[in-house]
Amino acid sequence: MYRLVVLLIASIVLLSACSRDRSKPNIQYTPDMYVSIPYEPYGLNTVMNDSMAAQTPPAGSIARGKMPYRYDNNNDGYESAKENLQSPLETNAENLANGKKMFNIYCAICHGEQGDGKGKLVENGKFFGVPAFKDRPYITDGSIYHVIYYGRNMMGSHASQLTEKERWQVVQYVQKLKNK
Amino acid sequence: MNIVQKRNLVSNLLAFVFTTLFFLTFSLQAQEADPAKGKELFMTNCTACHQLDAKLIGPPLKNVAERRSEEWILSMVNNPTEWVQKNPEAKKLFEEYNKTPMTPFPQLTKEDVQNIIAYTSVGDEGIAVEAVATPLVVPGAGNPIYQDLKPQNSNWWWQPLVVLIFIAVVYFLAKKKQNFAAIFFAIIGVFTVAYFLFAYLLQIGVDTGYKPIQPIEFSHKVHAGDNGIDCEYCHSSAKHSKTSGIPSTNVCMNCHKFIKEYKGEVYGDYDKEFFDAEIAKVYESAGWDVSKFAYTSEGKPIEWTRVHSLPDFVFYNHSQHVNVAGLECQTCHGPVEEMHRVEQFSPLTMDWCISCHRDTEVNMDDNGYYRGTYEALQKAHKGATVADMGGLECGKCHY
Structure with a gap:
């Protein structure tokens, strides 16, 4: 009888393992090794005022090896970037290839893979009014970069998703699509 | 007889004049009223900055004809820069909307503008719309890469x-x-x-099938599946960083500044109102005021629940797998573009990592990493797996 009880308990344990609630994480053998003291990216950091491990850089700080973008986020800045800002990259196959890759990830969803303003979101009726690059003959390297950096009108800034080099590569590819 | 003829002449003349006038008005009306054409023009040219009912970059345009004359609108559309200088009303608007200049549309003719005005007067209700069912295309549905990776059905009862x-x-x-x-x-x-x-x-410590409830009912199927947004659009740091990156709300706002209500597939026990409220949560997080079309408050971060988590004694780097190895996200994460709420697809056990490292041939086309080692291995074995390149050494992941 004793054996029966033990085995019954064992089977109940097994049963409980089977019907685990999938919205809760599983148990761990050594939680203090699985989840160690150092902060996780995007995790909790109670030392900071807002309890976030991911912090925005202090105002005015410049990341190593980076130069701040010196045009303002307004129309004067746009016009000035359009006139004066030059691409530091030379146009070559490698830059264009990565520009194309980045364009297809970050831009084509609205602007279309051909730059005709017919991206999938436009075709699906989710987003409207995306111009074709051909209808904007006046855009320059500088103005394209400026718009990627700050966004313009309905377009948002894509500076957080692309590095400076990638932005210039996208600029090259946009020019290629525009002049095609 | 003569008198009768005269009377006839007068009435004929009158009739002629009236009919001509009538037809004139008719033809004028016919020329003006093509709101359907106007809608098409409005959608392609104006919607980037204007909506009918709400403030966007520019003012709402519903019944704009009641506020402005046709010439006023035409001048504004064709040459806004000059018109803003000339016209005090236009200048006032320009100041009101943060001095954002309107994009000139010299290609729009007078007739086009009249059509657009007609559309702004009647709105969507005034146009019989053909319901176009957009086919749901799920990219990767037939993708073989994860067909043989489907998790075992754990029916243990x-x-x-x-x-x-x-x-x-x-x-x-x-x-x-x-x-x-x-x-x-x-x-x-x-x-x-x-x-x-x-x-x-x-199975202790293995979280296959873990599907936490998130603070926002964000559907990967709607975003990555139905709308075909690339994984890396939002998880943009996967290409350069250890972590794939949880997008900050500014990335959501790139689209949701415009997309204010849910128009996608309604699934589960939810209705459209529920999803609209979920989009509103994004606005709250970003500090965005829809009616003012501006960021007005500090905003607050969204506390997402982490789904995939390796133990801290294992090192894993996304960029190495995504950029260097060129793996598809789905190889490890499964068909995320078919999941409304994301769940863990792979077991993320050491056995699972090692199996893949043993079997995966390294692709060295446009890939400079380990080239010397690879060429030596090519000579010795013809082909090299990740394991041959040192992918099984303890110190690669545990240090």
Whole structure:
């Protein structure tokens, strides 16, 4: 009888393992090794005022090896970037290839893979009014970069998703699509 | 007779004049009223900055004809820069909308503008719209890369039942004094229990199928599947960083500044109002005021629940796998573009990592990493797996 009880308990344990609630994480053998003291990216950091491990850089700080973008986020800045800002990259196959890759990830969803303003979101009726690059003959390297950096009108800034080099590569590819 | 003729002439003249006038008004109306054409023009040219009912980059345009004359609108559309200088009303608007200049549309003719005005007067209700069903295209649905990686169905309810049957059999045999049979069944029973016990112990710390409820009912199927947004659009740091990156709300706002209400597939127990409220949560997080079309408050971060988590004693780097190895996200994360709420697809156990490292041939086209090692291995073995390149060394992941 004793054996029966033990085995019954064992089977109940097994049963409980089977019907685990999938919205809760599983148990761990050594939680203090699985989840160690150092902060996780995007995790909790109670030392900071807002309890976030991911912090925005202090105002005015410049990341190593980076130069701040010196045009303002307004129309004067746009016009000035359009006139004066030059691409530091030379146009070559490698830059264009990565520009194309980045364009297809970050831009084509609205602007279309051909730059005709017919991206999938436009075709699906989710987003409207995306111009074709051909209808904007006046855009320059500088103005394209400026718009990627700050966004313009309905377009948002894509500076957080692309590095400076990638932005210039996208600029090259946009020019290629525009002049095609 | 003459008098009658005269009367006829007058009435004829009058009739002629009236009919001409009538037709004139008719033709004028016909020229003006093509809101359907106007809608098409409005959608392609104006919607980037204007909506009918709400403030966007520019003012709402519903019934704009009641506020402005046709010439005013035409001048504004064709040459806004000059018109803003000339016209005090236009200048006032320009100041009101943060001095954002309107994009000139010199290609729009007077007739085009009239059509657009007609559309702004009647709105969408004034146009019979053909319902176009957009086919749902799921990219990667037929993608073979994860077909053979589908997780095992863990339907375990029968296992305790087997145990119970064993116990009953052994108990019954012992009572009947059938000692040999009882011991025989007991041994089998012990092994069976041991088997299940190990199965239980082995799944501790394995979170396959973990599907937490998130603070916002964000559907990967709607975003990555139905709308075909690339994974890396939002998880943009996967290409350069250890973590794939949880997008900050500014990335959501790149689209949701415009997309204010849910128009996608309504699934589960939810309705459209529920999803609209979920989009509103994004605005709250970003500090965005829809009616003012501006960021007005500080905003607050969204506390997402992490789904995939490796133990901290393992090093894993996304960029190495995404950029260098060129793996598809789905290879490890499964068909995320088919999941409304994301769940863990792969077990993320060491066995799982090692198996892939043993089997995966390294692709060295446009890939400079380990080229020297690779060429040496090519000579020796013809082809090299990740394991050959040192992908099984303990220190690669545990240090």
